[in-house]
Amino acid sequence: MNNIFENISEKEKIKLLNLLEAHETFFKKDKDISVNVKDMDTLCIVESGLVQILKTDVNGNRTIIEEIEENQVFGNSIYNIMDSDYTIITKEDTEIIVLDYKTVMSKEERPVYYNHFIKNLLDIYKDKIRQCNDRITVLTNKSIRDKLLAYFNLLRKGAKTTIIYLPFSFTDLADYLAVNRSAMSRELTNLRVEGLIEIQGRKIKLYYDKER
């Protein structure tokens, strides 16, 4: 994952934040910070800590849209987080740098570190596009089985390894795949019985070929 301050020294970072008219804010763990970042065309950088973007659907179910880690960005300039069904909360004590997107883009003065910043921002956007496309690739499979296999293939992408580690719980995986948890559990059992996979907690061994 690309870092918004890649190739920018600590000294340059201070100058950069000054140039971009940044406001730093601290938040305690488990705070709803929606109001602080929703009201304009913001670009927010997580300087330290962890932020979650949640969505509440019509039935009241909250799902995690995304987790934003250190040196990653979020904000209205990317998501439609203005929508009232989105909530932004801190999962740890968190330090956030709030920028105004228009201000950032309209700077006349563009030192080298500014250019690095913009390049990093582009790379982060590309990461997000790739992530979204990956998820779409998984979601466009019609059956739970195919979704699972597509997802497992993503995790072992490139690597020849047949061992993968789920980055979250099975409950969350069902959410990510947009399927019923117990139906997914049933399908995992089927895959296990058929000898295609072996499950040990979040560690899964794959016994099938990539092109399946």
Next chain:
Amino acid sequence: MNNIFENISEKEKIKLLNLLEAHETFFKKDKDISVNVKDMDTLCIVESGLVQILKTDVNGNRTIIEEIEENQVFGNSIYNIMDSDYTIITKEDTEIIVLDYKTVMSKEERPVYYNHFIKNLLDIYKDKIRQCNDRITVLTNKSIRDKLLAYFNLLRKGAKTTIIYLPFSFTDLADYLAVNRSAMSRELTNLRVEGLIEIQGRKIKLYYDKER
């Protein structure tokens, strides 16, 4: 949809393309241009015409991933189109500007029009992220009915209008929603019979509240 040459005059555009070491190429309609754009970290601009990015799945079914129109971009810098299951074809006579992403980003000289270009590129990336997120929002609904309603709501987003126009055929819509076409057709009939919608070709009238 943002335009890669927004706020850039014709004169500036010529200078810009020169600065970025652009190569222009013409292609006839219905040509597979995969080989021409896959081999490096490219950023391709469709100067005129229309390009489709297709994906062939394990069963040999081809689906349209995206259509790239005039003044829009595609390339390895965004998609993993290197993967052999992706194909890029022209749907009309098409003029493409091929840039090397690294060259573009490492320019020392940065005239105003270059900065506009980068800002436009960022805006285009944001558009893509929004598009992807919209599709994910639709795809994460579990039933065909909910997918349809979520999609219709997207189309009437903001607008109070209860009349929407599908941007593609029902066959393609089924593809977009990742559901079986005839099952979708059945569900559309249900919605029609229940009086929630009215269908006239690609024009659909909605008779239900937004928050449904």
Next chain:
DNA sequence: TGCAAATTGTTGCAAGTGCAACAAAACAAA
């Protein structure tokens, strides 16, 4: 204009999935 191709609507059937409910297991906190 007329023909071929593509799109749409419909249906029966089998298979897959969502849902609810519950027990077992794993995890976390006191």
Next chain:
DNA sequence: TTTGTTTTGTTGCACTTGCAACAATTTGCA
């Protein structure tokens, strides 16, 4: 450790969906 909470596995049942096959309609092209 004990206790309470969350996650996981399982199952029956109803309902949804995918699939295949076909007719009707629309579209596009020669």
